[in-house]
Amino acid sequence: MTGALVRRGAAPHPPGTEVDPEAWWAALQTALTDAGGLADVAAVSVGGQQHGLVALDSDGRVIRDALLWNDTRSAAAAEALISELGSGDRKVGATAWADAVGSVPVAALTVAKLRWLADHEPENAARIAAIALPHDWLTWRLRGATSLDTLTTDRSDASGTGYFAAVSGSYQPGLLALALRRDDVTDVRLPRVLNPNEPAGDGDRLTGLGHLVVGPGCGDNAGAALALGLTPGQTSVSLGTSGVVATASVTPTADETGIIAGFADATGHYLPLACTLNGARVLDAAARLLGVDHTELSRLALAARPGAGGLVLVPYLEGERTPNLPDAKGELHGMTLANTTPENLARAAVEGLLGLVGACMAGMRARGVRIDGVTLVGGAARSEAVRTIAPTVWGVPVIVPEPGDDVADGAARQAAWALAGSTQPPDWAVRKVSVYEGEHAPQVQSSFDERAARAAQA
DSSP states (O other): OOOOOOOOOOOOOOOSSEEOHHHHHHHHHHHHHHTTOSTTOOEEOOEEOSSOBEEEOTTSOBOSOEEOTTOGGGHHHHHHHHHHHTTTOHHHHHHHHHHHHSSOOOTTSHHHHHHHHHHHOHHHHHTOSEEEOHHHHHHHHHTTOOOGGGOEEEHHHHTTSSSEETTTTEEOHHHHHHHHTOSOOTTSBOOEEEOTTOOOEEOOGGGTOTTOEEOOOEEHHHHHHHHHTOOTTOEEEEESSSEEEEEOBSSOOOOTTSSSEEEEOSSSSEEEEEEESOSTHHHHHHHHHHTOOHHHHHHHHHHSOTTGGGOEEEOOBTBBTTTTBTTOOOEEEOOOTTTOSHHHHHHHHHHHHHHHHHHHHHHHHHTTOOOSOEEEESGGGGOHHHHHHHHHHHOSOEEEEOOOOHHHHHHHHHHHHHHHTOSSOOOOOOOOEEEEOOOOOHHHHHHHHHHHHHHHHO
């Protein structure tokens, strides 16, 4: 098991903030077929997006379309949960949540989606017999399981629910009951939390997959960290649909401000993380506005000077998670006749995205997280402008691996680990990397922070 890529397959699933889980299952089947099938594969694991709510009835049927992490309808529910745990005092409540599960509820967390369901679709909430996350449900289906008692998950994904304490390795039924507005949740089945290298079971014997070892699976951010081989103290920044700053750590975090989510990783350690709702789609919007493709957007941005002539884009285009402003809108500041050029607009888009992530990094540093350099991945990492400008904004060297499917690669590494049964994951070579360093321009980040603060107060 060398970690060399032998073959790959891919398939899209519907966009949006809620989706029928059957669409994931269909996409998985297409991707597996595209990759040549599983007949000669010894082990498989599923890496899936965190937080999504898959509610199941007593017969194991999906009750409603899954609510995904980026569905912000649950923002008010998250605030209500914080206040209620603090008996009306938000600060007290936030501290209590952080102490209990390492994270303060935001719209993305499963616990907030459960409260939204209880308040807006009480008939569906009343039918809940089991709660799964996307990767839990797909793992369950791969195994051909039907009993709710055989649902499994892992620490990384469970730590993003808002009702699992990674430090003690235990669910918090009181918080789950609070979310569902129930006095008792003993009749609600939650997936058994597996150890990092513990198989969930075998494949579906009825479909000829009984030879497969099915790994525990993991959340997408933990999968990417596993693929990148992050060791304690190393940081990754992923610029995909969202922006994610994640640092591997041997110690847990409990941040009552809500900036840092106290997640677990897929190795038995921790993955303190700050996440933005807005990621690479900021560049998509800028490219549409300028009527160019991403290659030309990159060229335009690199043709402008740091600071974009005074233009500052605060890219809260879909609300925002960090800072927690689910109803915010994007703003473009500092426009003049002289500086409103295609080059400066493109540069402002890149700097706005990097400034947003830079604010997350600053928040993590303020709470003792060391960031000496970052590994940059995700769709936006393919942009030469992003790679070149990132160290100028962030003030640290930026390592960019060759493009890859990090979440899938992490799941594959985990599958190999479960198959081998060893104490440590297999030592796979990291992809070739390029290192970017630039002259730090701190005024770029400070200008963004100033404008972002004003937008948050508006």
